[in-house]
Each structure stands twice: as structure tokens, then as C-alpha cells.
Amino acid sequence: MNGFLAILQRDLRLALRQGADSVMVVAFFIVTTTLFPFGVGPEANILARIASGVIWVSALLAAMLSLERVFxxxxxxxxxxxxxxxxxxxxxxxxxxxxxHWLTTGLPLIIAAPLMAVMLNMDQDGFITLITAMLLGTPALSLIGAIGAALILGARRGGVLVSLLVLPLYIPVLIFGAGAVEAALLGISATAQLQIMAAILLLALTATPFATAHAVRQAME
Amino acid sequence: MADFSGSDLTCLRGERLVFGGLSFTAKSGDAVMLRGRNGAGKSSLLRLMAGLLSPRSGNLCWNGENIADDRNAHQTRTQYLGHQDAIKPVLSVRDNLRLWGQLRGVRDLDAAIDHALDALDIHHLSRVNGRYLSSGQKRRTALARVLIGPSDLWLLDEPTVGLDRESCAELTQLIAAFRARGGIVIYSTHTDLDIESPSILDLDEFAIPMIEWLAEHSELEDEQADTQASLTSKEAAQ
Known part of the structure; x- marks a missing residue:
């Protein structure tokens, strides 16, 4: 357990000193989300309709951006x-x-997400569910993404490769994450979606460290 | 009395056979110097010994037990110094070293770090960030890492790269002290390091062409197939 805390502490200290990574991820998230009103047009109803999907897709892409540097x-x-x-x-x-990685990228995204929801005119009913869904979803994104980050070690142009490897695996999180918020906005209980997201997180928590560690060992050969 | 040995080791990197049929033994207090031209497999052998690579064939044993059977024990007793110094530019020398001590579960870590810094004469750098270190100072910091925590086996891959003459002398003393405590040192170097009576392992002797190796091994497989075939025929006869 000491080793776990030691590496956590060191990585957080590194992130704090280098800073740029976390800021970049949040900035990317905000910029991407902001592009949608320009593309779709400033119709408030349409924006409110697509808000949850836009926020989730932008969060996925932003999380992807920082993956390459994990290992x-x-x-x-x-x-x-x-x-x-x-x-x-x-x-x-x-x-x-x-x-x-999650504390320095996922958590800032969760803090920025409600702001983006306001900008996209999302109904207040969805906020709590959005934050809950992101709390369950973003750690899973980091866990799953780590496999990709370990697999690309030693490859050239790893950043592009990691997107191709990992984005398809993010689809379940996207579907249930956006679905949960949709349900909350329609006034239906989002419990089912959130439970599935919790299940995804638990599965990722137990399975991915082994896959990632194996990929890292492979890269050492 | 510890004993580290390898028998009939073969190392295959990608499509290339680096060395084959290599055996060695080292006992407590021994120093083994790896020699060989570039690409003879000195680093590969050290990585095999550390457990970063697995041999294509052959075994590495510590006190007669295969190191692959108990990786954790082997990693606890081994300190490996590779080509790279693994120093983070934004962390101070002390913080850089602290992680490795924590991972080894060293008690009284600050004292251990102080001791290591003193031994390599870099105590004045303890608060300096990695990015401001010269390459020699980085190498010394990496060597300080080797001193943190108890260990029985040092695997040093070109430890003298970037070191000046004084540091080389210090390194010699550290190695002598470690051997006196019963440690085993296996190292490769191109400069002369004044180590007392090392046994020399010349890797050029174990370079065998791929074709020869393949032929040898296919013969072995043929033999095995033959013996199996004869066994089955005997069984059939019975």
C-alpha cells in the first residue's frame, strides 16, 4: 500500500510542478464544447437537446488527449x-x-462540466445526474485508457494510435453516461444507467490494472 | 553465503540471437565484469539477470532457486542501474531518491538518503532540481539510488558513463565495501574501473551464429522426437 501512495504522491507532485497538462485538458474540453453552438447555431432548444451528448463526447476526447503521457x-x-x-x-x-491521472484530468473535467451545461442551456434537473455520471464514468475512462497508453509505448506517433485503440472501448461509457443525463432531463429515474456505469467502473477497476501491467512488461522486452 | 548462477542462457532479441550457451556463477563477495564488443549482449545479460527480459532457454538461479519462481524476492535483493538515470527534471535530488526508498519500504528513509548522498559526495545537491544537474551529477544520483535500502546483488550497466576520475574512485570504494558485506556485483564497463580481482565474463565467446543455433536446436528436437518415437514403439510392442 505504501508503494501505491508513494507513486500517487510523486505523480501528483509532478503534475503540480508541470501543471500544463491538466490546464490543457480542461481548456481543450471547454474549447471543443464551445465549438458546438457555432456549428449547430444558437437555437436554445437544440443546444439543450444535444447538451449531454456534447459534454460527454468532449470529455472523452479531452481525456484521450492526456493519455499518451501517462507512461x-x-x-x-x-x-x-x-x-x-x-x-x-x-x-x-x-x-x-x-x-x-484521474485526479489531475478527470476531476477538473467534472468541475468544468456544469459550467458547460449552463452554456448549452441544459435544464437544471440534469446537473446532479451529470456530475454523478461523470464521477462514475471518468475514472473508468482513465482505467481503460491506461491500457492503450501502455500498449503504445515505443511506437512512433503514439498519440494517434492510442485514440484508435481506446475510443471504441469508451463507447459504453458514452452511451450510458449520456443516457443517464437524458433520462434525468425527461424526468425518469436514471438509476439503471448509473448502476451500469458503476458496474463498468468496477469491472475496469479489477481487470484493467492487470492488462496495463502486462502491456508495460511487454514494452520492457 | 549467497550464490547467483546462470546456466546455458540463450538470449534472443527480435530476430537476432545475441548469445547462446552462456553459464556463470558468482558467490558472495564476487565481482563479475562483463566484457565484449558493442552489441555482444552485455546490457541484455544484465537485463536478463534483473528479470526485465526472460531467457529464450536456460535458467538463472539464486541459491539454487530459479529467480522466475519468486520474482518479488529477486527484486527485493537486486539493485539495477541501467543506461538511463530515471531522474525527473522538476523534482529535487532528494525527492527523486525518495520514491525508490518508499517503494523498497526503507525505514528511516531520510537518514538512508543522507547516507547515500554523502557516499557519492552530492549532499550539497540534495535540494537542486533534476534539470540543473550535469550528466555526471545525474549519474551519481542514479548511483545513490542503488545504495538506498538493503540489497545483495548490484547489476551495473556502464556505471562510469559521465563520471569523472574522482567519482570513479568513489564508485570503486563503494563496490569494495558492498563486496566486503557479502554483496555480488556484476557490471559492464568500457573504461578501466579499478576493481579488485573481478572474474571476467567475455560475451564474445558466446556469440553463435543463428544458423548454428537453429541447427543445434532442431537436432535436439529431432532427438526428442526420436526418443519419443522409440518409446511409443516399445509401448506398442509391449
């Missing part, structure tokens, strides 16, 4: 090699890195 810098400077060799299990270290 890349550690891989390049030899840190990852030493992490693989440390007495702490690599699965636990991977989990620590993913949690750090």
Missing part, C-alpha cells in the same frame, strides 16, 4: 523500467498512476 515520460527516462523492477507489484503501481 510515455516514465518510459523515456527509464523510470518505468525501475518501477517494473521494484518489489511493489506493478499492478498496484499502475493503479496509483491511473488514480493520479
Amino acid at each position: 510515455q515520460t516514465d518510459y523515456e527516462d527509464g523510470t518505468l523500467e525501475l518501477l517494473t523492477l521494484s518489489p511493489v507489484s506493478l499492478e498496484l503501481l499502475v493503479l496509483g498512476k491511473v488514480l493520479a
Whole structure:
């Protein structure tokens, strides 16, 4: 457990010192969301109708943007090699890195999302559900994305590759995340969608660290 | 008394056979120097020993037990220094080292870090960020990492790269002290490091052409097939 906290602490400290990554992700999220009113037109009803989908798709893309760097810098400077060799299990270290990634990218997105919802004229009824769904969905995005981030180690133009690998796997989160908000807006209970999202998160939490750790070991060969 | 040995190791990287049929033994207090031209497989062998790579054939054993059977124990006893220094530019030397101590569960970590920094004469740099270090200072920081926490086996891949003469002398002393405590050091270097009576492992001797290796192994497989065939025929006869 100490190893988990140690890597979490170090990654958070790195993110704090380098800063740019988190800010970039949130800025990208805001800019992408803002593009929609320009493209679709300022019709308030239409924007309210598409708000949940737009927010989720932008969040997905923003989360994707930062994935490439989860393992890349550690891989390049030899840190990852030493992490693989440390007495702490690599699965636990991977989990620590993913949690750090979520805290520095997923959490800021959740804070920015209600603001974007206001901008897109989304009804207030959906806000709580939107935040709940994102709290369940974004950690799953980080967990699933980490597999892709580990698989592209050593590949050229990894950023593009990681999108191709990971975006299809994000579809369930997108469907149920947007669906939950839709349901709340229609006044129906969103419990079913949220429960499925919780299930996705639990599945990702238990399965992905093993896949990611395996991919990292593969990259060391 | 610890004993680290490898038998009949073969290393295959991609399509290339790096070395084959390599065996070695090292006991507590031994130093093994790896020698060989570029590409002879010195780094590959050290990575095999560390457990980053798996041998294509052959075994690595610690006190007679295969290291692949208990990876955790092997990783606890081993300190590996690769080509890269693994130093984060935005963290201070102390913070860089702290992570590795924490991962090894070192008690009284600050004292251990102080000790390592003193041993490599970089205590004055402890608060300096990684980005302001010279390449020699980075290498010394990486060497300081090796000193943190108890270990029985040092695998040093070109430890002298970037080091000046004084640091090389310090490194020699550190290695001597580690051997006196019963540690095993296996290292590769191109510069002369003044280590007392190292055993030398020349990797050029184990370079075998791919075709030869394949032929040897297909023969082995043929033999196995033959023995199996004869066994089945015997069974059939019975």
C-alpha cells in the first residue's frame, strides 16, 4: 500500500510542478464544447437537446488527449523500467498512476462540466445526474485508457494510435453516461444507467490494472 | 553465503540471437565484469539477470532457486542501474531518491538518503532540481539510488558513463565495501574501473551464429522426437 501512495504522491507532485497538462485538458474540453453552438447555431432548444451528448463526447476526447503521457515520460527516462523492477507489484503501481491521472484530468473535467451545461442551456434537473455520471464514468475512462497508453509505448506517433485503440472501448461509457443525463432531463429515474456505469467502473477497476501491467512488461522486452 | 548462477542462457532479441550457451556463477563477495564488443549482449545479460527480459532457454538461479519462481524476492535483493538515470527534471535530488526508498519500504528513509548522498559526495545537491544537474551529477544520483535500502546483488550497466576520475574512485570504494558485506556485483564497463580481482565474463565467446543455433536446436528436437518415437514403439510392442 505504501508503494501505491508513494507513486500517487510523486505523480501528483509532478503534475503540480508541470501543471500544463491538466490546464490543457480542461481548456481543450471547454474549447471543443464551445465549438458546438457555432456549428449547430444558437437555437436554445437544440443546444439543450444535444447538451449531454456534447459534454460527454468532449470529455472523452479531452481525456484521450492526456493519455499518451501517462507512461510515455516514465518510459523515456527509464523510470518505468525501475518501477517494473521494484518489489511493489506493478499492478498496484499502475493503479496509483491511473488514480493520479484521474485526479489531475478527470476531476477538473467534472468541475468544468456544469459550467458547460449552463452554456448549452441544459435544464437544471440534469446537473446532479451529470456530475454523478461523470464521477462514475471518468475514472473508468482513465482505467481503460491506461491500457492503450501502455500498449503504445515505443511506437512512433503514439498519440494517434492510442485514440484508435481506446475510443471504441469508451463507447459504453458514452452511451450510458449520456443516457443517464437524458433520462434525468425527461424526468425518469436514471438509476439503471448509473448502476451500469458503476458496474463498468468496477469491472475496469479489477481487470484493467492487470492488462496495463502486462502491456508495460511487454514494452520492457 | 549467497550464490547467483546462470546456466546455458540463450538470449534472443527480435530476430537476432545475441548469445547462446552462456553459464556463470558468482558467490558472495564476487565481482563479475562483463566484457565484449558493442552489441555482444552485455546490457541484455544484465537485463536478463534483473528479470526485465526472460531467457529464450536456460535458467538463472539464486541459491539454487530459479529467480522466475519468486520474482518479488529477486527484486527485493537486486539493485539495477541501467543506461538511463530515471531522474525527473522538476523534482529535487532528494525527492527523486525518495520514491525508490518508499517503494523498497526503507525505514528511516531520510537518514538512508543522507547516507547515500554523502557516499557519492552530492549532499550539497540534495535540494537542486533534476534539470540543473550535469550528466555526471545525474549519474551519481542514479548511483545513490542503488545504495538506498538493503540489497545483495548490484547489476551495473556502464556505471562510469559521465563520471569523472574522482567519482570513479568513489564508485570503486563503494563496490569494495558492498563486496566486503557479502554483496555480488556484476557490471559492464568500457573504461578501466579499478576493481579488485573481478572474474571476467567475455560475451564474445558466446556469440553463435543463428544458423548454428537453429541447427543445434532442431537436432535436439529431432532427438526428442526420436526418443519419443522409440518409446511409443516399445509401448506398442509391449
